[in-house]
Amino acid sequence: MSILVSSSTRVLVQGITGSFGGRHTELSLGYGTQIVAGVTPGKGGQRFENKVPIFDTVAEAVKVTGATASAIFVPPPFAADAILEAVDAAIDLVVCITEGIPVNDMVKVKRAMEGQKTRLIGPNCPGIVTPGEGRESFGGCRIGIAPGYIHKRGNVGVVSRSGTLTYEAVWQLTSRGVGQSTCVGIGGDPVNGTSHLDVIKLFNQDPDTHGIIMIGEIGGSAEEEAAEWIKKNCKKPVAGFIAGATAPPGRRMGHAGAIVSGGKGTAAAKIAAFREAGIGIAETPTVMAETLLKMM
Amino acid sequence: MNIHEFQAKQLLAQYGVAVPPGEVCTSPDQARKIAERIFASGEKTVVVKSQIHAGGRGKGTFKSGFQGGVKLCKTADEVFEKAKAMLGNVLVTKQTGPEGRLVSKLLVAGAPPIKKEFYLAVLLDRASSRPLMMASREGGVDIEEVAAKRPEAIIKETIDPAVGMMPYQARKLAGALGLTGELAVSAVKLLLGVYKTWWECDASMVEINPLCIVQSPDGKDALSAVDAKIGLDDNALFRHKNLQEMRDLAEEAPLEIEASKFNLNYIKLDGNIACLVNGAGLAMATMDIIQHYGGSPANFLDVGGGASKEQVTAAFKIILSDPNVKGILVNIFGGIMQCDTIATGIVAAVKETNLHLPVVVRLEGNNVALGKKILQESGLTLTSADSMADAAQKIVRAVKK
Numbered sequence: 001m002s003i004l005v006s007s008s009t010r011v012l013v014q015g016i017t018g019s020f021g022g023r024h025t026e027l028s029l030g031y032g033t034q035i036v037a038g039v040t041p042g043k044g045g046q047r048f049e050n051k052v053p054i055f056d057t058v059a060e061a062v063k064v065t066g067a068t069a070s071a072i073f074v075p076p077p078f079a080a081d082a083i084l085e086a087v088d089a090a091i092d093l094v095v096c097i098t099e100g101i102p103v104n105d106m107v108k109v110k111r112a113m114e115g116q117k118t119r120l121i122g123p124n125c126p127g128i129v130t131p132g133e134g135r136e137s138f139g140g141c142r143i144g145i146a147p148g149y150i151h152k153r154g155n156v157g158v159v160s161r162s163g164t165l166t167y168e169a170v171w172q173l174t175s176r177g178v179g180q181s182t183c184v185g186i187g188g189d190p191v192n193g194t195s196h197l198d199v200i201k202l203f204n205q206d207p208d209t210h211g212i213i214m215i216g217e218i219g220g221s222a223e224e225e226a227a228e229w230i231k232k233n234c235k236k237p238v239a240g241f242i243a244g245a246t247a248p249p250g251r252r253m254g255h256a257g258a259i260v261s262g263g264k265g266t267a268a269a270k271i272a273a274f275r276e277a278g279i280g281i282a283e284t285p286t287v288m289a290e291t292l293l294k295m296m
Numbered sequence: 297m298n299i300h301e302f303q304a305k306q307l308l309a310q311y312g313v314a315v316p317p318g319e320v321c322t323s324p325d326q327a328r329k330i331a332e333r334i335f336a337s338g339e340k341t342v343v344v345k346s347q348i349h350a351g352g353r354g355k356g357t358f359k360s361g362f363q364g365g366v367k368l369c370k371t372a373d374e375v376f377e378k379a380k381a382m383l384g385n386v387l388v389t390k391q392t393g394p395e396g397r398l399v400s401k402l403l404v405a406g407a408p409p410i411k412k413e414f415y416l417a418v419l420l421d422r423a424s425s426r427p428l429m430m431a432s433r434e435g436g437v438d439i440e441e442v443a444a445k446r447p448e449a450i451i452k453e454t455i456d457p458a459v460g461m462m463p464y465q466a467r468k469l470a471g472a473l474g475l476t477g478e479l480a481v482s483a484v485k486l487l488l489g490v491y492k493t494w495w496e497c498d499a500s501m502v503e504i505n506p507l508c509i510v511q512s513p514d515g516k517d518a519l520s521a522v523d524a525k526i527g528l529d530d531n532a533l534f535r536h537k538n539l540q541e542m543r544d545l546a547e548e549a550p551l552e553i554e555a556s557k558f559n560l561n562y563i564k565l566d567g568n569i570a571c572l573v574n575g576a577g578l579a580m581a582t583m584d585i586i587q588h589y590g591g592s593p594a595n596f597l598d599v600g601g602g603a604s605k606e607q608v609t610a611a612f613k614i615i616l617s618d619p620n621v622k623g624i625l626v627n628i629f630g631g632i633m634q635c636d637t638i639a640t641g642i643v644a645a646v647k648e649t650n651l652h653l654p655v656v657v658r659l660e661g662n663n664v665a666l667g668k669k670i671l672q673e674s675g676l677t678l679t680s681a682d683s684m685a686d687a688a689q690k691i692v693r694a695v696k697k
Binding site: 102108112163164165168191225241245256263267283 | 422425443580
C-alpha cells in the first residue's frame, strides 16, 4: 500500500505540450507511470510522443481514459483555471507543479474547492512519488518533477515543503537500503492545497508506512499544527528537520511562503514544537534518515 | 515588492481612503512650493517625510549628523531647510542596518492635529487561507509588541474571498474601535477601501499605522491614513503594469538586482562563506549547516533546478562581488540533471571567473562518480565532499586557515 497514488493510478497531464510538462511526462512514462492522457486546449486529437492522446478539456480526457489524477504544468497566469477545471471534472488528486501563481489566485481556488472531493497538492511543489517494485523503483507512480531513480519501494513516508530537501531525505534512505511508501512534496507557497498535517494523517492510517520524515521550513505555522496532532494521535515514529534557522527575518527565502514575519514562523519555534511532540530532531539535513532509523 | 509611503497613499486614495494632502518631491525648492500650497489650504503644520523602504524613519539619524527622517514644520521656509538637510543624505534607522539608505525623495504633506491613533492592516491569514483585516485601538506603536503582550487588544475579521469584505464587517470593526456617528460611517468607507486596495492590487500586506482621528482645517474630526505601507505579491506583478512602474531599484541591493536578471534567487547576508545551491529548501539548509559547524553564511543563493553553466557562472560572479567572501560551498542535488554535466559547468565557471578562493563541491545524484572525477581532474583547487556535513566542515576549515 501507499498513500494517494499507486502504480495503477491513471494520470493525465495538463500542459503536456509545454517544454517543461513534456519533458517530465517523458520521464514519468520512462518510470512506468500510467500517463493516460494529456490536456492542451486547441490540441485535442493529437498524440504526445505518438503515444499519449491529447484532449482539449480535462472532462473529455477523464471520460475517455478514466484518469483519476492530474499533473499541472501550465504557466502561472493560467494555473488557477487549470486547477479548477480539474476540480470540475471531479478528478481525485490534482498535483500542481507550477511555481509563481499569484497568492490571491490560490486564495480563490482554495475557497472554490471547499466541499469538493478533489485533493490538491502544491502548488510550487515537486509532486508525489510512490516507488515501484522494479529496478531503481521502476513501475511506480511519479507525478511531478522528482527524480524517480533515487527512490526505493519500502515503508517510510516523506513529506516536505521543499523539493531538493525531499530528494536529500529520500536518497539518504535509499542509500541505507531503506525504501519509501510515498513521498509527498506539498510545496513552498503560503496557500497550498494539502498541509503537512493532511499527509501525516494519511501516513498514520497507511499500514505500509512504518515511519515518517517531515521536512519543514520557516514561515507560517503548518509544522506546529502537525506537531500538535502528532503528539496526541500519531502511532508512528516521526523524524523532522526545519530549514531556515539562519534566514534573516522579513526576507522571502526563495519560496514565497518561507518568510519570518512579525516574529512568527521561526525555525526555533518549529523545532521547539517538534521536540515537545516527541518528533526526532535532525540537527542537520545530513542526518534526516539516520534520525528516523534510530527511532524505528 | 515593497513600495514607498507616497506610492501606497496614492493607491489607497484611488480606492477612496482618506490620506493627508501631500505630494512627493526631489528638491528643496519643490518641497517649499508643495508646502506653500498645503499651508494655503488651511493646514497649520506640514510634515516632511524621507521616502525609503524601511521603518523607524522618525527616530533615524542621517550620516551628516542631522536627527530625524520625519520633521514637522510650521513654515514653508522651515520645510525648505529640513528638505535640504535630508535630500541626498544617508538615513540610518533601526531597520536599514548601519549602511543606511540614501534619501532622494520626500513626501511633503499636511499634518493636522491628531486626536487618536489606531492600527489597521490587511494580510493573508495562512492558517485559513483567507484575507484578514486586523485593527487595534493601540495605534502608532509597534504592533508586534501589542500582539505579544496583549493579544486581546487586536481585533480580527476574516474575509470570505468569494464575496469580499462586506459592509457589516466594516461596521463591526468600526464599532470595536469605538467609533460612532459620522466617524463610524466614514470608517466603513475607509475600511472597505483599504480591503479593496489589498485585493485589487494583489498586495501581500497593507498596513496603516497609525490610522488617525485628526482635526481637519474646517474644525471637524475626520479619519486619515497618516502613515501607510504596502507590500505587493511579486507573483502577481505581471498583471499590474502600473504597480511594476513603482519599483525603486535604488532601494534594492545591487547584487540582488543583478541576480534577478539571471533568474537566480540571491539574498546577501553578513558571513564569509558563500553558498551556491539548487532549490530553496536545500539552500536554506546549506546556510544552516554552515552555521552548525561554526561558519557563517555570506548569502542565500538558489540557482534553480537546472544549475546550467550560464547560471553557475553568473552565480559565481555575483558571489565574488561580495568582498567578505572567503570561501564557497557548492551544493547540488543532481536529481534530473546529470552530475557530470553540472561538474563540467562548475569547472568552466571557475575558470571563466578566475576564481582563487577555496571551493568545496558536494554533488549528489546521477553519474556522481563521473562528476567527481571531472572536478578532480580539472587542475583546479576544488575539493569534493561526500555529504552536506562533510562539505560544510571542509569549507569552514578552509576559511579558518
